[in-house]
Amino acid sequence: MKTAGVDQRELQGGCPLWLIDRPGPAILSAKLWIRGGSAADPTGQRGRSQLLAGVLSRGCGRLSGEALADLVEGRGAGLRCEAAEDGTLISLKCASDDADLLLPLILQMVSSPWLVEDQITLERQLNLQTLQRQKEDPFQVAHDQLRHQLYGDGPYGHDPLGVEAELAQLGREELQQCTQQLGQGGAVLVLAGQLPEQPERLLLEGLGGQGWSTQAPVRHPGALGLKRRSLASKLDDTEQLVLMLGTTTGPLGSEQALALRLLHCHLGIGMSSRLFVALREEHGLAYDVGVHYPARLGDAPFVFHLSSSSDRAKEASQELLNEWLRLLEEPISEEQLQLAKAKFRGQEALGRQTCSQIADRHALVLGHGLPFDFADRCLIEAETLTPEDLHQAAKALLQQPCLSLCGPDDAIKVAETVWNQHPLNRA
Amino acid sequence: MVETQGFLSLSGLNTTPLPEPQRGQLANGTTLVQLDLPNAPVVCLDFWCRAGSGVEGPDESGLAHFLEHMVFKGSRTLQAGEFDLRIEALGGNSNAATGFDDVHYHVLIPPEACGEALELLTDLVLQPRLDARDFDMERQVVLEELAQSEDQPEEVAFQQLLKQSCLNHAYGLPILGAREALLEHTPEAMAAFHGRHYRADRCCLSVAGPLAALELDALLSNSALAGLKPSQRDVRPVPLHFEPGEERLELPRLEAARLLMAWPLPGAADQMSVVGGDLITTLLAEGRRSRLVERLREQLRLVESVDLDLNVLESGCLVLLEAVCEPEQLSAVRAEINAVLLALLQESPSEAEVDRARRLVGNGYRFSLEAPSAVAAMVGNSALWGREHNLQAPLDWLNEWDGRRLVQELVPQLQPQRAFVLEAVPA
DSSP states (O other): OOOTTEEEEEOTTSOEEEEEEOOSSOEEEEEEEEEOOGGGOOTTOTTHHHHHHHHHTSEETTEEHHHHHHHHHHTTOEEEEEEOSSEEEEEEEEEGGGHHHHTHHHHHHHHSBOOOHHHHHHHHHHHHHHHHHGGGOHHHHHHHHHHHHHHTTSTTSSOTTOOHHHHTTOOHHHHHHHHHHTTTTOEEEEEEESOOSOHHHHHHTTSTTOOOOOOOOOOOOOOOOOOOOOEEEEEOOOSEEEEEEEEEOOOTTSTTHHHHHHHHHHHHSSTTSHHIIIIIITTOOOSOEEEEOOOOSSOOEEEEEEEEEGGGHHHHHHHHHHHHHHHHHSOOOHHHHHHHHHHHHHHHHHTTSSHHHHHHHHHHHHHTTOOTTHHHHHHHHHHHOOHHHHHHHHHHHSSSOEEEEEEOHHHHHHHHHHHHHSGGGTO | OHHHHHHHHHHSOOSSOOOOOEEEEOTTOOEEEEEEOTTOSSEEEEEEESOSGGGOOTTOTTHHHHHHHHHTTOBSSSOTTHHHHHHHHTTOEEEEEEOSSOEEEEEEEOGGGHHHHHHHHHHHHHSBOOOHHHHHHHHHHHHHHHHHHHTOHHHHHHHHHHHHHSTTSGGGSOTTOOHHHHHHOOHHHHHHHHHHHSOGGGEEEEEEEOOTTTOHHHHHHHSGGGGOOOOSSOOOOOOOOOOOEEEEEEETTOOSEEEEEEEEEOOTTOHHHHHHHHHHHHHHHSSTTSHHIIIIIIISOOEEEEEEEEEOOSSOEEEEEEEEEOGGGHHHHHHHHHHHHHHHHHSOOOHHHHHHHHHHHHHHHHHHTTSHHHHHHHHHHHHHTTOOOOTTHHHHHHTTOOHHHIIIIIGGGGSGGGSEEEEEEEO
């Protein structure tokens, strides 16, 4: 399908290049999505992808880390490298007039990073400190615990930052190996904004006439969930009890993923959403309540989250479990579905406001091996779904959820009792 | 002026002229400001009122923020939840935020539904129902919000920093309010607060997005805005009395130590100082090559992170520093920060260093103009406080600062002896 203002090319070496022309604000956003994030960390080396991502901008090609930072910051630009579960993302945002200077950095970073020992040590130390500090946040603690319940020690089982003991052992050798593998699983580069005249020339600059070797990402099965019901609790001396209730579902673009996305809209998007109304408006049980359902190449998590004062633990856990059970027992109404579809359309429009958002969304979809117009196709397909379709998806994918609790002892005991007696735990 | 031109031609970001805000006033004195962004996919409606926590009386702790919650519980014409339902069914979303100085309520909506959304928003905000049962329920939600923030030790530390340094000023008190006070509030007291502060001359409606075909003017003069009465007396923000000092705090659940510092700067009305403040905080702490990040994180490796933010406030801006480190490094971190600040006082930064900061600030500003919500918030807040500059002005003001002027006017205000310093360590 050909879209106005969109051009598809291929860089020497095989990297697909998508150009989305948005003249006007004189901004350029570039996103390089490389298949293979933290889910590809080998056993014993968990944290490798994120460590490498952090080190990529600490020297590459002819530029030392300092020179690179000078160049990027000196043009007032932003450059970020981060590993997520399924991919490593390099993002550049700059004034379009600075594209000549800055675009060449992207492929240099992935093809010839310096990997200086001293800079690796620094980056590793920072990641270890961040992992430690994250434990201050009871939501993070509950989330880490749930992740382990859902994925065990599988590819999605750890924070992209890594596992402390393994991250502490990582050095230059492991990163070198990881660099050689960068791009082997496929990659895609998306530019959105006011485009330079010869993007290919700029992108290949400084690669010594060699392209960066990769290919378009293809569809292939990602990491799996355990699909085993469990309860886990972590004591913490907090005011509130954090509850996370979730299971693992399927990949972005899989058969029932769109139905689940509409359920997500119904349950967790906006102040008219089911969980917000049921738990916050009708019971005043929480300030923050919602659904977490990220796009994944493998079995994506689908999670309800809530935090409530420990003296209301009983009511909060009952209501949360009831809402999940309701999904399995009855379809949502036609009216609720229409609202969910309106939210889905609204989310799409709201997610296309800036060059970065547009580049980001397309890079994600293409990185998953899905077609460029995937989001538009989903908008059309969503219109055909019925309440029964959503109910079937819930029954197929949301059985046997896991409950993760973090909070004070008495609240946990109460919530555990509710869980043990609830039909959801006995179904 | 020659210097200004030189910067403009260098910056690469000034190829397209920035749109001009269109200003107006209703017959009753309510301020209106509109900004046309022809390519944006959505319109942002942003209602602003000078009714932040700063105008609360002694018995009104937390009332401004609690009212912001209650507004969404319906109006004379809208049932509780009806606003959210209708806005979200139109593909839009809404939210609100209460600050020390002001509160704002905003809606993002597809252009074709803008008229309806305008009517809904103004009805909702200006004629809240404040039903007694809803009031009790929403109080629970606010208490949950308070509990959630108390479970984040970092937030507790920042609250202490402001409490100790801003003494009895509103900036030293929590926006969420004190628990005991929240338990005492009544719908009647809240109605009185609303009636006192939501007045024509204290409100502003800002609209940004594709406005060409909308003909909002007629709608605005027929909206609930036109029924607002002017204030009985003018309430101006009370000047900030800031007390330098220091404090050490042991906090449970803290994993890493924090060094927090606060400095006062002139209030938001002094736009030139605000721009200078942006520039100096960026020069000091944005990016690897900024002074503090380079020294403390990259070279000495004493911190996991160091951030410095300018909080733009009416009674007096606050510059807040946060360094995250191991408890045993606190004194070294503090000594190094002091040394960096002192060094800046003794020698002007080079033109290249100032230019780097200028580009980062200028680009950040330009980038933010891509999203209608950021634009509406920016022009709405300015108009609320009677600042009528166009969007280009801040970029011009940036050019009036150079290294020497920063050192003469701003750096002396950011010296250690002028700060309140709080060391927070794990209990």
